[in-house]
Amino acid sequence: xxxxxxxxxxxxxxxxxxxxxxxxxxxxxxxxxxxxxxxxxxxxxxxxxxxxxxxxxxxxxxxxxxxxxxxxxxxxxxxxxxxxxxxxxxxxxxxxxxxxxxxxxxxxxxxxxxxxxxxxxxx
Numbered sequence: 369x370x371x372x373x374x375x376x377x378x379x380x381x382x383x384x385x386x387x388x389x390x391x392x393x394x395x396x397x398x399x400x401x402x403x404x405x406x407x408x409x410x411x412x413x414x415x416x417x418x419x420x421x422x423x424x425x426x427x428x429x430x431x432x433x434x435x436x437x438x439x440x441x442x443x444x445x446x447x448x449x450x451x452x453x454x455x456x457x458x459x460x461x462x463x464x465x466x467x468x469x470x471x472x473x474x475x476x477x478x479x480x481x482x483x484x485x486x487x488x489x490x491x
Contacts, residue, residue: 418470425462433458 394411401408436458437451444450 418466421469422463422466425466426459429458429462430455 398408398411401410433454433456434451437454440450440454441447
């Protein structure tokens with residue numbers, strides 16, 4: 369019983385200490401920027417236009433991973449293992465797809481074109 373209480377107290381103490389350190393360092397950085405006359409626009413995050421697309425893809429793929437994972441668990445009789453693996457795999461695929469979609473790299477791969485340039489000067 370005492371171990372669980374100590375673990376909970378330790379966890380919340382760690383969270384509080386890390387939060388305090390984060391806020392204190394952010395305050396110091398902003399004061400240094402003001403002192404040297406710099407703009408504090410560095411701290412403003414970029415506005416993402418497609419955040420709904422990212423979260424939609426992630427939640428849809430997690431749902432598909434959950435569905436396929438439960439199906440595979442019933443087939444292979446490995447109850448929690450396949451579910452979690454499928455959730456993470458499908459979620460990762462959706463985030464990779466989102467990244468490729470944002471950078472405009474979908475559909476640009478030409479398998480007949482060889483862009484490899486040999487920079488080896490041995491010959």
